[in-house]
Amino acid sequence: MPKRTLTVGAAPGCDLPAVGQAPAARRDNAEARRLAAAGQEAALIGDQAAARDAFARAALLNPGDERIAYDLGRAHEELADSAKAVVEFCRYLSLSPAGREATDVRDRLRRIVPAVAQRQAADVQVAFRLGIALYDDGRYEAAIRAFDDVVRDAPSASEGYFNRGLARAANGARRAALQDLEQYRAKAPTVDDRVDVGRAIEVLRRPVYRPGVAFSRSLLPGFGQFYTGHPVRGVLVLAAAGAAAGLALTQQTTTATIAYVDPNGIPAPYTRTTQERSYFTAGIGAAAAVTIVGMIDAMVSASRSQRGATIQARIARSVSRGRAASTVALAPWLSARGPAGVTVAVRF
Known part of the structure; x- marks a missing residue:
């Protein structure tokens, strides 16, 4: 959750003390x-x-x-x-x-x-409250712009960096969010804050993959696994699909002797050689099934990476309206006679 209080100087015109700097102790001198x-x-x-x-x-x-x-x-x-x-x-x-x-x-x-400094201090507070309201409303791009003003006009206030980092992470700008949270960690007032933001930084550093990209790359067998960071699986999927395609394209040669009598009544048998791909249907079906299974595996891996990649609370939507979330299910099938395909089920 965002920080809801902006730490500023004791009064307009007063700077914040440096991190870790405690007020001087009174002496009896x-x-x-x-x-x-x-x-x-x-x-x-x-x-x-x-x-x-x-x-x-x-x-x-x-x-x-x-x-x-x-x-x-x-x-x-x-x-x-x-x-x-x-x-x-x-x-x-x-x-x-x-x-x-x-x-x-x-x-x-x-x-x-100076009046300018006093007005700037008031404007910073307004921008900070606006940024929080926009963040709570899920308008992350606008919240980032509001927190930009806070960081520009009050660079010593660490909460501006923290909240902008959250908004950037929610908006998908993970690298920029990392920079903001690192800035906050350097200015964090307590050890607990530094530990907590350190955990968030580690989460943001994990790779995140998009299911849509995983799907499109999986149209080439194994490439979805390469994208989601599973190269061994990718090699296995590519090899299995290649083997199935190779089987489908394998030709078998058949030689048969054909009895033939020419118009003069003289027997003239001849040999006929034919080539066919007996396993074409089964091989293509198996290659398609392997590709689909690899596609599903890559999409599941991408979805898992996203589920563990958030550092902010998600805003519930549409559930309160009584509508179930739409889902898409893919299931490969292969018949005993050879044909293969994929079943797509969509629920709205």
Whole structure:
């Protein structure tokens, strides 16, 4: 099933932390406390540059203190350095998302983060929800396009890659789906996620064959087995069909002496030689039967490869309408007198 929550930064304009990067631990550092107090005193008298420098040095000594991050962000904001202010405010939210100043920080971010970045963050969420709705509806091509927008505008959000991989797999683009799932595995937040997506990757790497192609190639005996990855069976089917065809084309020579009297009444017997294919019907029937059996075997192998190749839940269709699925059955037959053929049964 697709991921239904998009992991984004703490607020518009905030980037996601790197995979495996935990927030810095808070330290009890006396020098950091002294510098933070000095920065607050400088801010009170309006010396924002001195305050910024003191808070920056304190942040180096105690990077896990959210209050220092907040004060440093305020100092940058007062000095009109919006980019650095955003970095510090985002760091505050990563350290204390529900802290005392969290609401104030988010308000300040809404004011200083460029409108383009805020609009892009909202558009990413819209595209993500649209992609999920299209995927659930079975419209995989459209879902891929929606998740393309998510991946383009939020490349650090791993769920965009995961969901696009599912949609691509459902749409038959297995190689592209593999690339997306590999991207997700590299960004996956937990070990369990990496293990689960690893299993899906192994499934996608298995060869998958199409029953229609297996059928068409099986018109040449054994070639369906070569297509579905069973070369030994293919050689056996080809050899058996070839032997049967050879038997059908084998000629037998018959010599008979014919009594004959010429018009003058003188006996003039002669020898007549005839050639015939006595096993033609049986041989052709046997070759056809071997070909049909090989065809069925190749189609069954192709169907089995597809049954084990899906990594997403299939959407049930038409069953709720009370209609049975249509089926096609093929059965070879060969009579004792030689003729052979195939019975086709279709149920709608």
